[in-house]
Each structure stands twice: as C-alpha cells, then as structure tokens.
Amino acid sequence: MSADAVARQCEQKFVDLALTDIDAEGSFCGYASLFGSVDLGKDIVERGAFAKSLRQRGAGGVRMLFQHDPNLPIGAWDEIREDDRGLFVKGHLAMGAKKAIEVRELMREGALDGLSIGFRTVRARTEAGTGVRRILEADLWEISVVTFPMLAGARVAEIKDGSGGLPTIRHFERWLTRDAGLTRGQAKSVIAKGYAHLVRERDAARSTLDGLAGVIRKAAQTINRKD
Numbered sequence: 001m002s003a004d005a006v007a008r009q010c011e012q013k014f015v016d017l018a019l020t021d022i023d024a025e026g027s028f029c030g031y032a033s034l035f036g037s038v039d040l041g042k043d044i045v046e047r048g049a050f051a052k053s054l055r056q057r058g059a060g061g062v063r064m065l066f067q068h069d070p071n072l073p074i075g076a077w078d079e080i081r082e083d084d085r086g087l088f089v090k091g092h093l094a095m096g097a098k099k100a101i102e103v104r105e106l107m108r109e110g111a112l113d114g115l116s117i118g119f120r121t122v123r124a125r126t127e128a129g130t131g132v133r134r135i136l137e138a139d140l141w142e143i144s145v146v147t148f149p150m151l152a153g154a155r156v157a158e159i160k161d162g163s164g165g166l167p168t169i170r171h172f173e174r175w176l177t178r179d180a181g182l183t184r185g186q187a188k189s190v191i192a193k194g195y196a197h198l199v200r201e202r203d204a205a206r207s208t209l210d211g212l213a214g215v216i217r218k219a220a221q222t223i224n225r226k227d
Helices: 003-009 051-057 098-109 169-178 184-200 209-226
Strands: 011-016 027-034 043-045 063-066 069-082 086-093 114-126 133-146 156-159
Touching: 027 114, 051 069, 051 133, 069 098, 069 133, 086 098
Parallel strands: 043 133, 063 133
Antiparallel strands: 011 114, 027 086, 027 156, 063 069, 069 086, 114 133
C-alpha cells in the first residue's frame, strides 16, 4: 500500500504540546494522546487502546511525520509506550534533513507545539446520551509534529538542551505553575523580579528539569521573603 493510500485511511487526533528546550540532535519527548480526555471531535481514547498495535509494530514501525504528510518524514520515534496518563513518546529529528532542521527551529521558537496521531479505529463504542465515541483499540500508524492541536493537555514535555539553557520567557511563564509547582503569585514574582537571578544560576540546573525547578522554588521563596 502506498504512503498516500495509508494516509487516506488514517483518522487523526491532535494533542497540544509545550516545548521547553531542544538539543542539536533534535531530541524531545512528550504525550501524543491523553487517556480519558474528550477532544474536539467528541472522541475519548481509552487506556490500552494502543497496546496491541505497539506490541505488533513497536516504536520503529510508527512513522514521525510533519503535518501528517507521508512525503515529509522528519525523524524517528525511539520509544512509544502507554502509561497512566496517555501515550508517551520519545524521539529525535533527523538533522540531516532540511525539513527536520526547520521543524527544530520552529519548535525552539514555540511556533510548532502540537503532536497528532494517525491511526485506524479497530474497536469503539458510542455513548447514546452524549454522542461521545470511546476508542477501545486503535492501530497506530504515525505520529506527526503539527501546528494546530485538537486535544488540549497532552504536550511535548521536554526537548533536551545540551547547553543547559533556560526556556524562553513565553514557555517559562507557562511552565512555572504547571511543572515547577509555584502558585500564580509566586510565578508572577519570579517573572517580574527573579528571572535574571535564575539565568545567573543556570549552571545549578544544567542537566535536569528537577534541578531547574529547585532553583525556581528557591528564588520564589527569597523574593517573597523580601516582599
């Protein structure tokens, strides 16, 4: 079957992603689908929906595409697995390809921050009262980096930055309350008065997001004591 024929048979489900950093090799990870969340198409993907497909195909058998275009492969998935939250993915962009380089730069700037799965529904049931379709089994064919999401919440969690650089202000603001555990007030204080201090201390959090979160919490506490 041709790539175009496969694409025509695929359903697509989009997931909104947040990018923080990306390294020279274009490595990143996140969630391509969230279990139990109703998307704009009134579908819910149930936990276990991808299990059989992943056993048969593995991460290497699922393509990484740009905007669901079968003519634009941009990398490869190194790991795809289900967990309690959803479909976790880890992959890398093929930095020898021109389009992959473009995608990496767009991801760094936040212009691309979505993932979308291309799949064939094997088993599903529709709730009579709500019209919501519960997808019980799906044959996963491809996962794309996309512009516009259909399901808010599952996001690219991390794009590795070998330089230890801090996230952009836009991503930093969004990340403070969601991942670093700060209150809204603390986040505002850090952004207003503490970001330069974090930049000076970036070496303390060079290799892990946990380290960065610790620096952020410490800075927030210091700032709030001064207020």
